[in-house]
Amino acid sequence: MLLMFAAVNRKRREREAPYVPTGVFLAGYVIVWAAFSLAATTGNWGLHQASLLSSMMGASTSGYLGGALLLVAGVFQWSPLKYACLTQCRTPMGFLMTSWRDGPRGALRMGLEHGAYCLGCCWALMLLLFVLGIMNLVWIAALAAFVLAEKVAPKGEWVSRATGVLMVGWGAWAIVNAAM
Template sequence: MPHAGASGGLTPHDRWFVPLFGGTVLLAWVALGAWDLSPFAEYLRHDWTRLGLAAGLCSALPAGEVIGPALLYAGGWVLMTAAMMLPTTLPLVMVFRRMTRSRRDGGRLLALLFAGYLGAWFGFGIAAHLLGMLLLEAARASLWLTFNGWAIGAGILGAAGLFQFSRLKYRCLDGCRSPLPFVLARWKGQRPARESLGIGFAHGAYCVGCCWLLMLLMFVVGTGSLGWMLALGAVMALEKNSRWGRRLAAPLGVALLLAAAGVAVSAAGV
């Protein structure tokens, strides 16, 4: 008789795991909301210089003005990732759990899968922070950018729109949308800890490749905006998990290009 998990239905283990998974995601959203309402909201918005004592401590440490804000930024980014991106990984997680359910260390392997996934986004968070610093320095050094900051926002919107039509976008999106072959190609069970971490990191890298410019839109709409986090998270979840998600990429690209044009036209006063 086939295993209950092989049929695609929910097993008794799944019936408690899915609510637990959803509760974890909900907790991440609650944490973001509490952070946004706290006196430390500038950390989430990445404006660490307004935090007085904390900013002073960062400045007093060797390279603290770079390392401190980068770590705080990445920490906030990982929390955003847990809230926005973990829901999109549920198909992968369910496949992985069913393949490792008979193992006594299944829980540890699942934790390593999550660690690898979030690690990929942590690395992207650091890179995004450095990019933000470079853009800020460029704006400070350029008189034109100082008075035309809209150009950065329009540029990100336009780049995100064009990326929706790229081969890399669709290649990464297809990898995200096919969890079973993705896991089967990487899980041999010979070095389970390393393989679990690697599967999580590889899937996270595919998700970064698929969604990195959409995530950079947070620079345009405000990194502390919970409403935009929800909206972008929903769009990425639909792209990755719905039957018609692949067909959503092109219309979204058109919408982003129109938004970029709208920002430029509005700034020009036309």
């Protein structure tokens, strides 16, 4: 998205049309993800205080918590909001063509808006790091690869749906095991 925004801006500058530094657009993304990071960090602190995360890798020590997060993420994979956000993330040129706003304020607003779409399709998956381990680089890489696959694969929505079913099953299994 950032590269596409920069390319559109470069073309506008060549035509001597109004353009804005790409960094302003990027600032919108940074604001959205910084706010989410702050919320996740606060949640991490609270879960550690409640002894629900391990001190080594930050993985859930509670089957109920892990199961609930997996259920939320799995159900969200099937939600209309997930697909609305995923559609915007999969077609950055479409977003730019339909949502372009001139000037620094416009670029910042576009960055905020598209950053919100990006967060909208990934927030539940990011919460899975509390289940898998927030410091576990293997799981971080696996989630990043999954997010990429659902955004660029020809039938990415089916990847999302299939993994949603798996997450719900895994979450239910974790909760049942915790109850035993």
